[in-house]
Amino acid sequence: MKHAETQSPVSFLANVARLPQKGLPVVVEADARQRAALAAEHDLLSVESYRAELHVASWKRNGVKVSGRVEADITQACIVTLDPVAAHIDEPVEALFLPEHSKLGREGFEGGGEIVLDADGPDSPETFSGDTIDVGALAEQFFVLAIDPYPRKPGASIEAAGDDQLEESEFQKKLRSLLGKS
Template structure:
């Protein structure tokens, strides 16, 4: 869990213009070490991002990005190092908070409708700048394999179909029922 913000990259959107801007961001050694610790990685050799930042609608900003990173995670079964190359694309939109609040509500105020195949709603844009550091850290976390497995790593104990698992708490309960 992230304890303090060590990876920051502010971008002033007030001077964006109609053509937009491109940013190439590279995390330095200190920032990578903090991210490595925050995400329990064995290694984070590089972290770069290419961003296309463009105006979106009247007041918004659209960010199309790509993160590249070389990470080593511990195997969930053996704790052996599992290296992987991350190549993750993402898209985010930002609107000033007052513009988000002005959007018409579709159903009762308390009800939330989740539609999985639609884009995420815009993030609030606070002031005239966007800090891409926490955004890239979040996107890295989303791109990490939640259950990295070393090649050939398997669970030692297998249960045959129809056989009773002696380690199961229900096996002990079924013995009590049979008495």
């Protein structure tokens, strides 16, 4: 697993050296300090709740599979009005990990092998070193991917924002003239 420069506010290191046969259940419930750190780190007005329920289990010979869900209630600023916009995140978490020097992880890379990538298929396994994986940071990655990059308050539009309307219509005229449409 690639380590970030800074540690995740919801970091939870799972020891994967000797996982129980039925796997290891992990629950990460962020306290007020962690929620404030998540909000600051991801440009949110606030994070009202954050909970990740994960299951860490052995996969293939030396691999690890992490699955579960991350749920959160967040408040973002509307991109048009900057008013608060509430959102609920309920995102599945699914990831595979292989030890750094795993033969399974190198298959296809050595000997000029061909690698087939499927955009809709499962992600390739990540690698990790040592005996731990930060499953809290992994859940945070899925949380971030679920955040709406363009939150909009119901009824808010660029036209309703006022002065931007003129700029947009000038842009549309220019675009039409470039496309040769009148």
